[in-house]
Amino acid sequence: MSDPALPEGVERHAFDSRERLATRGPPVYGEPTDGEWRAWDPSRSKLGAMLELGMDTGLAGGETVLYLGAASGTTVSHVADCCGPTYAVEFAARPARDLLSVAEPRGNLFPLLKDARRPATYAHVVEPVDVVVQDVATRGQADVAVRNARFLPEGGRLLLAVKARSEDVTADPDDVFDEVTETLSAAYEVLESRRLDRFHDDHLGVVARRR
């Protein structure tokens, strides 16, 4: 069955008689599978949580994607399953080692060991994209998004997960989120933002559009 809010290639699929998000591709971390479908766990994936919570990500499927903060590839594997060319930037070597095995069987997934705060170190590889997905656990998350706006055309989407604790462990998450939204406005128009607390504590999901 298909759901108008979900991108092409993402479906709600029954695993053990429970409806869950799923994409088609080789399994990555032992998630439940059903034939060629594999479950997309929203509590392990911020983008999965945004879809599960019904946020309008604007993803239709098939887009060219720049994914910042790919980590060991849990989410980016699902993105590559339903999208086109997917550039996966990760800064830390240890998770990038796992990302390699996720990328190996996916011809459209290009892993890059680079620092998302320094886009010039990968702009010679990454083409302009339709969507930037960002999940970096570093201070200055909004600033990272602004610096990477160069990869998006006007109107291009940013799907951002903000982790309040990465900015300041002691600050009130709401204050952190206000500040992030303010910084984003330098390059983006925020279309929707929503707390992901049901799946991820003190995280904000943001859908924004390149100005």
Added chain:
Amino acid sequence: MDEDVPSGRGWFEGLERGDEAGLAASVRDGSAEMPADWPALAVERGFADTEAAYYDTLHETALAATRAAVREAERAGDRQLVHAVRAMDDCSRTANELAERVEEWAGSLLDESGTGVEFAREVAESGEVPATLRTLAQRVVDLDEQAARLRTDIERTAPDVAPNLAAMAGPVLAARLVSLAGGLESLAKKPSGTLQVLGAEEALFAHLRGRAPSPKHGVIYTHDAVRNTHPDDRGSASRALAGKLTIAARVDHYSGERKPELDEELRERIAAIRARKRGAEEDGDE
């Protein structure tokens, strides 16, 4: 930047599709200020016949480049040191936990009992306990020996990875600081106040949330300069020590040159703190 191509050059430019090493190096080391429609340019310039072929090559090249970069990062001396010190701590902790288990079990069977790894060694050689308990005790002994081997490795390698830090802190504490920071580079980039409380994160977060006083020291507590200083002066001592260790870590990361004068500076500073007339002056060091 090249004036004809103000946004920089694509990773494939000037290279052939068969040149795997050159392409991977270009992905790793190249740069461009702005992205461009690389797939179309690659076809236009004859690097690939079709965009599909371009993406195939990009996939292989990105994998190769990232694999090489990951391997290099993970094999670096400081990463190996981090693994060694964590493994050593795991072995010691597990040995002690199992030793307690052996103690309890053997205590119910033997007239004489003891404690710790030493007692486990006796149990392992005892003819009066079941074979299973004997082999369990032997595991404790083996784990303890493994921890000792790891410590020897750390003592041998830490001075190569971080010569000044290892000299000032001792190899094991140096390795532990590198481990807690997540690498020598991140340790070198931390402010001295952070290094001072590495290993006391729980107390630090309690403090930041306003529930506790600020911790005076984390793992550097085990350093002679802190431990053997009068409790009233330990805050000053650990602040001074953290300051010097931070400098040592930075020298190690950015130059790698051994600077014995750092050790001397620390000695003098700690001697000055210990010589203070108690309560007569406020803390006034760096």
